[in-house]
Amino acid sequence: MYTHHNNALRLQDVGQEVKLKGFVAKKRDLGTLVFIDLRDQEGITQLAFDEQNDLRSITTGIKHEFVLEVRGVVRERSSKNPDLPTGDIEIDVTQLEVLAQAKTPPLLIQDDTDALEETRLTYRYLDLRRPYLQKMFRLRHDITQSVRSFLNGENFMEFETPILTKSTPEGARDYVVPSRLHEGHFYALPQSPQLFKQLLMISGFEKYYQIAKCFRDEDLRSDRQPEFTQIDIEMSFIDQEAVLDLSERMIKHVMKTIKGLTFEEPFPRLPYHEAMRRFGSDKPDTRFGLELVNVNDVFEQTSFSVFKTVLEASGNLEAITVKGGASQLSRKDLDGFGDIAKRYGAKGLAYLKWEDALAGPLAKFVSDEERDALNQVTGFEQGDILLVVADQPSIAYDAMGHIRLALGKKLDLIDETVFDFTWIVDWPMFEYDATEGRHYALHHPFTRVQSQDMARLKDEPTCVLANAYDLVVQGQELGGGSLRIHEPLLQASVFEILGLSEAEQEAKFGFLKDALTYGAPPHGGIAFGLDRLVMLLGGTKNIRDVILFPKTTSAQCLMTEAPSALDEATLKALKLQK
Numbered sequence: 001m002y003t004h005h006n007n008a009l010r011l012q013d014v015g016q017e018v019k020l021k022g023f024v025a026k027k028r029d030l031g032t033l034v035f036i037d038l039r040d041q042e043g044i045t046q047l048a049f050d051e052q053n054d055l056r057s058i059t060t061g062i063k064h065e066f067v068l069e070v071r072g073v074v075r076e077r078s079s080k081n082p083d084l085p086t087g088d089i090e091i092d093v094t095q096l097e098v099l100a101q102a103k104t105p106p107l108l109i110q111d112d113t114d115a116l117e118e119t120r121l122t123y124r125y126l127d128l129r130r131p132y133l134q135k136m137f138r139l140r141h142d143i144t145q146s147v148r149s150f151l152n153g154e155n156f157m158e159f160e161t162p163i164l165t166k167s168t169p170e171g172a173r174d175y176v177v178p179s180r181l182h183e184g185h186f187y188a189l190p191q192s193p194q195l196f197k198q199l200l201m202i203s204g205f206e207k208y209y210q211i212a213k214c215f216r217d218e219d220l221r222s223d224r225q226p227e228f229t230q231i232d233i234e235m236s237f238i239d240q241e242a243v244l245d246l247s248e249r250m251i252k253h254v255m256k257t258i259k260g261l262t263f264e265e266p267f268p269r270l271p272y273h274e275a276m277r278r279f280g281s282d283k284p285d286t287r288f289g290l291e292l293v294n295v296n297d298v299f300e301q302t303s304f305s306v307f308k309t310v311l312e313a314s315g316n317l318e319a320i321t322v323k324g325g326a327s328q329l330s331r332k333d334l335d336g337f338g339d340i341a342k343r344y345g346a347k348g349l350a351y352l353k354w355e356d357a358l359a360g361p362l363a364k365f366v367s368d369e370e371r372d373a374l375n376q377v378t379g380f381e382q383g384d385i386l387l388v389v390a391d392q393p394s395i396a397y398d399a400m401g402h403i404r405l406a407l408g409k410k411l412d413l414i415d416e417t418v419f420d421f422t423w424i425v426d427w428p429m430f431e432y433d434a435t436e437g438r439h440y441a442l443h444h445p446f447t448r449v450q451s452q453d454m455a456r457l458k459d460e461p462t463c464v465l466a467n468a469y470d471l472v473v474q475g476q477e478l479g480g481g482s483l484r485i486h487e488p489l490l491q492a493s494v495f496e497i498l499g500l501s502e503a504e505q506e507a508k509f510g511f512l513k514d515a516l517t518y519g520a521p522p523h524g525g526i527a528f529g530l531d532r533l534v535m536l537l538g539g540t541k542n543i544r545d546v547i548l549f550p551k552t553t554s555a556q557c558l559m560t561e562a563p564s565a566l567d568e569a570t571l572k573a574l575k576l577q578k
């Protein structure tokens, strides 16, 4: 062992004999004097080898990342380093042992490493030595422990559910594992422990949680990983209020223990439809204004054919007025916003400036009455710019919602230190995909329909609201959950609306349907993205900063080279090759 870690010694320890171990972070050979920075998980201590120290000659062969054990005496430094907690002292080394040699590392092991991400991921074990990542994973540990201690205190039990299982639909593709014993059969890795946690409630456990690995084979974006971790929670004999209350207290506990931040007020709640209407998003960034305003009525009599066509097709004209924006936004900015509109499926972005007079491509179509009405509805006045997307409602919201975010960034309206936790509630149960001609569950098929809407379920499924809720912060979904269906008949109706035949229901979810017939308590739960939570509190936008051994955006592990080919014998044993 060692007597101290490398962040422990201070001035009051001067004169002590100590034994330290660690990696060589840096070596400075000043000719007569040699200094080595010894690094371990906790920090750095400076080792000093004076001119008369016999060990000085040995240091010649010592390189970065060698692993050392030293004995020596703590002494006050002549030139102190105020940036280092141990910066007042150094070790006058009396014994030195090289515990391991190291090749020259392919990346600089320091926070501002110059290595490409590809190199860092290939040598992830070295990358993880960087103090930045060491701190990030300490934070991850602290957050996990804070969650555990809160939930344990609330009488929750922590369980593990199977990884080799059957498909759990969360809207993504499954990762599958071939069965050796059952030819042509496959396990699916869980997209979440959803069905197991419901079954645990049916088993009579009332409060469950799990720090659970989830696997989803989806096209990856920079903030997604094929395997990620959820704080998965389920409770029985509860209502929606109880889940929201528990979750809110848990998040507040984490914010307090990790960040020292207190949130006195309850997190605001925003119905889904209101979030879409005001922010064009089901995960609105509420740290700034620039809310969307519907201007359909203003343009009821429009002479602009694009608007007219959209209105005739029951579309939406969604607008944002940027105060003082007429001179603030350049042509290039506007072209950029136009590109965003197109990226999200809209045909384009229309804009109207109010300089001395109306200007911009829309100007010639806007009458004085329409201008006055815009002023009434959106506050549009001289000096402002009005941006409009005209399209079918979902596209208009989505496009304008993204333009709003880009505007917020461009105009520097977003305060990154603000945590705007907001519940999105009253989600629709289904959405209808016109191209596929079928309904999808917005949350998942086990979500409970709100009581007052039960009667409309069969005839007007898209009008039905669900007991589903998401916690959103800084424009990201941090968690989501729902009350669950605990009645077998209701579950069957929902499956039916989703287009599952009875045979399919039986094949896929027979065990759940069966379980529901043996007395299922009302239950519900939620799952939070642990990786997202760490990113939020660690102040990083890169999910690979918070996952120890992450995959690339093409789902590869550069270090282990997974996925990899199997040899013929294994393929044959799995009956994947004859």
Ligand code: ASP
Residues within 6 Å of the ligand: 170, 191, 192, 193, 194, 233, 480, 481, 482, 525, 526, 527
């Ligand atoms: N299983 C859900 C999810 O992964 C969360 C929940 O409904 O509790 O999003």
